Amino acid sequence: MPRALIIGAGVAGPITAMFLLRAGWDVEVFEADATPDAFAGLFLNVATNGLSVLDQLGLKERLLTDGHRASSMVMRSGSGRELGRVPNGPAGDPARGSVIVRRAWLHEVIRDAALAAGVPIVQGARLVSIDETSDRVRATFADGRTAEGDVLIGADGIRSFTRSWIDPGAPAPRYSGLVGTGGFARVPGLEPTPDTQYMVFGARSFFGYLVRTDGTAYWFANLTSPEPARGSLRGIRSSDWLARLRDLHSDDPAPVPGILAATDGDVGGYPIYELSGVQRWSRGRVVAIGDAVHAMSPSAGQGASLALEDAITVAKCLRDLPTPEAAFAEYQRLRQPRAAAVAKYARAIDARKRVTKSRFGIAMRDRMMPLFLKKAANDTRNDWLYNAEIPWDRSLVRR
Ligand SMILES: Cc1cc2nc3c(=O)[nH]c(=O)nc-3n(C[C@H](O)[C@H](O)[C@H](O)COP(=O)(O)OP(=O)(O)OC[C@H]3O[C@@H](n4cnc5c(N)ncnc54)[C@H](O)[C@@H]3O)c2cc1C
Incomplete structure (x- = not known):
């Protein structure tokens, strides 16, 4: 039975493992x-x-039990005016809209299913070295442990060790110009926003929120900022983040200040990076997937979904093609153009989120956006983002 070493138990790793198990690995x-x-x-x-x-994999229904369906996004200006509504899923098909979930819940659903399927997950195992021979690959971990397999699949995220091993000259992640932050709040009297997430072009920072039926508001803010020094945001206390955010959003329309006033849990900040232009996704028996080869800002809401698409695709390629080299070449051929197109889309959204201080720029945006978005609710031009079906049961090889 062929054996795969999979590095990273984020989104893509355990999902790849579950599909490969099905393929007899x-x-x-x-x-x-x-x-x-x-x-x-x-x-x-x-x-x-x-x-x-x-x-x-039979996981969607469980995920939806604690998700907020958001099949559309409503854009609002800093003065509170509705600028337009855009689909967050295939246009005109709200039942197939995207869903917003706590990250911890997504990870729990994936991890529980992997363990239940019999996937061993070894925690505390940091990959530090890869050695390849003509018919095996060996991984060495920081504590000295080793493991051997027929292939190694690096689902090890944006700071991927695997990517650098495949190509020491691979591009590094680039800062997007935005710092992300967010949290949760209970605001008395705040109406739920079923099926919808709101985005506000705040005067000094971009803000997004939704309100679940139990009254919990999920919110995030994207601050336009020079690149923070590595690790420097970790030392900032929640109370300091909140004080800064309450100030930045004090002139923004309701319910933004109210949500921030009611937030009392942990609030942290993280610089948003993207990674594009990685040319080599595999070397011999080693391949990288997900954020390890194409990380994009959260703006398109697609990073996790593309990692899931990579996971099923790489498993299909290993199932259907005769050698790891052939499988990995086909995987990259199938995935690279789509990842590049989605990343381009995410960058275009980031550009709109960066705060402009020019009054003229703000006036133009508030004037032009409603015209652009007038028919957006039924505009199918972005359906390509959502309609990518990758059926497990369809072989890649014509019989
Ligand atoms: C705050 C935030 C908000 C986001 N919002 C969205 C969104 O709304 N929608 C969306 O689709 N995407 C979003 N993303 C992006 C999304 O989280 C990623 O695209 C997705 O998690 C990528 O999955 P992955 O499996 O490739 O990597 P990850 O989920 O990052 O998993 C990588 C795993 O590898 C492990 N690892 C790293 N190095 C090693 C090593 N050397 N040895 C062993 N293990 C290692 C890490 O600990 C981690 O568990 C967001 C990201 C952030 C940071």
Whole structure:
């Protein structure tokens, strides 16, 4: 039975493992963090295309039990005016809209399913070295442990060790110009926003929120900022973040100041990076997937969903093609153009989020956006983002 070493138990790693198990592979997942997911604090969008991958493993319904369906996004100006409504899923098909979930919940659903399927997940195993021979690959971990397999799949995120091993000259992540932050709040009297997430072009920072039926508001803010020194944001206390955010958003329309006033849990900040232009996704028996080869800002709400698409695709390629080299070449051929197109889309959204101080710029945006977005609710031009079906049961090889 062929054996895959999978590095990283974030989104893509355990999903790849589950598909490979179905294909008759032996798998083992190695995760650097000693305990499951230290960075589970916030929430994220799982888009229609990502849900379709989870559905094929029978995980979608469980995920939806604690999700906020948001099939559209409403854009508002800093004065509170509605600028337009855009689909967050295939246009005119709200039942297939994307869903917003706490990151901790997404990880729990994936991890529980992987363990239940019999995928071993080794925590506290940080990959530090890869050695390849003509028919095996060996991984060495920081504590000296080693493991051997037929292939190694690096689902080790934006700071991927695997990517650098495949190509020491691979591009490094680039700062997007935005710092992300966010949290949760209970605001008395705040109406739920079923099916919808709101985005506000605040005067000094971009703000997004939704309100679940139980009255909990999920919110995030994107601050336009020079690149912070590595690790420097970690030392900032929640109370300091909140004080800064309350000030930045004090002139913004309701319910933005109210949500920030009512937030009392942990609030942290993280610089948003993207990674594009990685040319080599594999070398011999080693391949990288997900954020390790194409990380994009959260603006498009697609990073996790593309990682899920990569996971099913790489597993299909290993199932259907005769050698790891052939499988990995086909995987990159299938995935690279789509990842590049989605990343381009995410960058275009980031550009709109960066705060302009020019009054003229703000006036133009508030005037032009409603015209652009007038028919956006039924505009199918972005459906390509969501309608990527990757059926597990369809072979890549014509019989
Ligand atoms: C705050 C935030 C908000 C986001 N919002 C969205 C959103 O709304 N929608 C969306 O689709 N995407 C969003 N994203 C992006 C999304 O989280 C990623 O695209 C997705 O998690 C990528 O999955 P992955 O499996 O490739 O990597 P990850 O989920 O990052 O998993 C990588 C794993 O590898 C482990 N690892 C790293 N190095 C090693 C090593 N050397 N050895 C062993 N293990 C290692 C890490 O600990 C981690 O568990 C957001 C990201 C952030 C940071």
